[in-house]
Amino acid sequence: MGPVLVLVEQHEGNGDTVQSRTYELLTIARRFGDPVAVARHPVDAACVAALGRYGATRVCVVESAVPGASPAVVAVAGLAELAWQMSAVAVLIGSGREGREVAARTSVRLGAGIVTDAVDVRPGPGGPVTVQDVCEGAYRVESVVRGDSPVITVAPGAVAAVPDPAVPVVERVRVRPAEPACAVRVVARTPKTRRPGVAGAAVVVAGGRGVGSADGFALIEKVADALGGAVGGTHAAADHGWCPPDALIGQTGAIVHPRLYLACGISGSVHHRAGMRHASTIVAIDKDPSAPIFRIADVAVVGDLHEVLPALLAELDRQRRQPCGVEETAAADTAVT
Amino acid sequence: MKVVVLVKHVPDEAADRPSGTEASGTKVFAPDLTIDRGALSCRLGALDENAVEQAMRIARRRLDVQIIAVTMGPAGAERSLARALALGADEGVHVRDDALHGSDARATASVLATVVARLGFDLVLCGAASSDSGMSVVPAMVAEHLGVPVACDADAVWVGEDEVLVRRDADGFVEEVAAPLPAVVSVTERADEPRYPSFRAIVEARHKVLRTWSLADLRIRPETVGANASATVVRSVTPHPGERPAVLIEGASDVAAARLARYLTEHQLI
Numbered sequence: 001m002g003p004v005l006v007l008v009e010q011h012e013g014n015g016d017t018v019q020s021r022t023y024e025l026l027t028i029a030r031r032f033g034d035p036v037a038v039a040r041h042p043v044d045a046a047c048v049a050a051l052g053r054y055g056a057t058r059v060c061v062v063e064s065a066v067p068g069a070s071p072a073v074v075a076v077a078g079l080a081e082l083a084w085q086m087s088a089v090a091v092l093i094g095s096g097r098e099g100r101e102v103a104a105r106t107s108v109r110l111g112a113g114i115v116t117d118a119v120d121v122r123p124g125p126g127g128p129v130t131v132q133d134v135c136e137g138a139y140r141v142e143s144v145v146r147g148d149s150p151v152i153t154v155a156p157g158a159v160a161a162v163p164d165p166a167v168p169v170v171e172r173v174r175v176r177p178a179e180p181a182c183a184v185r186v187v188a189r190t191p192k193t194r195r196p197g198v199a200g201a202a203v204v205v206a207g208g209r210g211v212g213s214a215d216g217f218a219l220i221e222k223v224a225d226a227l228g229g230a231v232g233g234t235h236a237a238a239d240h241g242w243c244p245p246d247a248l249i250g251q252t253g254a255i256v257h258p259r260l261y262l263a264c265g266i267s268g269s270v271h272h273r274a275g276m277r278h279a280s281t282i283v284a285i286d287k288d289p290s291a292p293i294f295r296i297a298d299v300a301v302v303g304d305l306h307e308v309l310p311a312l313l314a315e316l317d318r319q320r321r322q323p324c325g326v327e328e329t330a331a332a333d334t335a336v337t
Numbered sequence: 338m339k340v341v342v343l344v345k346h347v348p349d350e351a352a353d354r355p356s357g358t359e360a361s362g363t364k365v366f367a368p369d370l371t372i373d374r375g376a377l378s379c380r381l382g383a384l385d386e387n388a389v390e391q392a393m394r395i396a397r398r399r400l401d402v403q404i405i406a407v408t409m410g411p412a413g414a415e416r417s418l419a420r421a422l423a424l425g426a427d428e429g430v431h432v433r434d435d436a437l438h439g440s441d442a443r444a445t446a447s448v449l450a451t452v453v454a455r456l457g458f459d460l461v462l463c464g465a466a467s468s469d470s471g472m473s474v475v476p477a478m479v480a481e482h483l484g485v486p487v488a489c490d491a492d493a494v495w496v497g498e499d500e501v502l503v504r505r506d507a508d509g510f511v512e513e514v515a516a517p518l519p520a521v522v523s524v525t526e527r528a529d530e531p532r533y534p535s536f537r538a539i540v541e542a543r544h545k546v547l548r549t550w551s552l553a554d555l556r557i558r559p560e561t562v563g564a565n566a567s568a569t570v571v572r573s574v575t576p577h578p579g580e581r582p583a584v585l586i587e588g589a590s591d592v593a594a595a596r597l598a599r600y601l602t603e604h605q606l607i
Binding site: 191260 | 441475476477478480486489502510511512513515516517527568569570571574587588591593594607
């Protein structure tokens, strides 16, 4: 049972609370050995207590000797250094763009194997056994990772976080990241305020005749804003002027390939289906259970959109109000004091 | 200015998409559990086409740009390289060796980095993910081997005299990052799509230089790559029932909404 490194992710500017996915990683790490939490930002007592609650035996805070180095670069230098020093059993990192980059660079530095987006990780006789979804979830691949300190990125929500209290030791690690990699700098960062156009949007919320009125379309727009998506419409909606003509999705309008397509009050004519059938996930809400849209939908919600959508908005709002990690750190804090 | 575009020969999704049934399952994977590229019709990866187009856009603004398309793969991969040449690349390099069969991301990245280092480069462009394996780690691994900065998942790319500027999406923000050249940039499907090549370009592509390098040419020892050197050993591949046919949600609207919200969260759609 050797040490297993876990990269800690913290909420930016939210009192540096730990993101809930880190607890999931710690839960997985406990299956192999002693979880060691590696943080890139200074941690306060509440953070340490929260990490301890999920079994971290050590918390290593990585500090960069080079000022202004990007967090990704600091993470790579810290993880590579610690994995080498401790001869770690595995390095666990959350999936995502930054996690992927950190994992890739760390694995090259360590000369170790890499597995991305694992949906499950278990200990095995020849090394960690990982489970991945390939070909867009059509197949499940189980593989054994050989060699020392494999780097594994884990999909969020792969396992449920289970507490197992431990009292962590806090250490500081000073690293000197390599120069050229430091040089990626953020020039501008603008929050996305304007609603994106349907073409190229990752999320599209579309309304059809079932929406009923221009006022009804305001509801569609609200849902689109809540999901950070674009607003689309069918021929019927565009003809009635409920949505702008450039939001028309279909054979003669835009052909979209979003990750999520939410069809509200759309029966799913051939014309419309031609424009949206390539969406990765199709969610359809309609009153008519025999609507053709349900034949190509991944999730079919049979119900009135004027009731389901407000309820969905309330549900999303509730989830957002309750950011994971905040109440857990608070609970851990009181437990310690 | 030398732009190296890394491209991949991937199974054509439109031609024979694995649908999750046993019949197609036997077709996709060879007995050694690698993707059987011989049995599938393959093409140049869609994101790699975008990468070639980005290189072309840089070339149109400058006079001194040379675009080299590089691929690593079996004999059929030449077709993808020919497509890249038709889309505007000036030269092609095909790394082909039987020992490369079954290489993982680690071996792929080290071979590609060796090729890029040998060619010399100011900018390396590639697709952000391939449609078959989709590990999306090779760009960053190549950058680490070369010791240069990497900007992944670019939606737009601009090249200045000595730096590359990239616009990308970062959780609710649009981020612009700058990296000094030489650098590695991977582009997403939101980057400009390639125009359809003219007949003339397709014909001319046949006369462009296409080099084939083996591992011996690159002085890479065959035992460091391929299935045996792979850090991961695939134990089993099981067809996973797809999401379609649909999950049916009925009943009271608030219960239905809660179930829908949970589905969206579980599938990381929000």
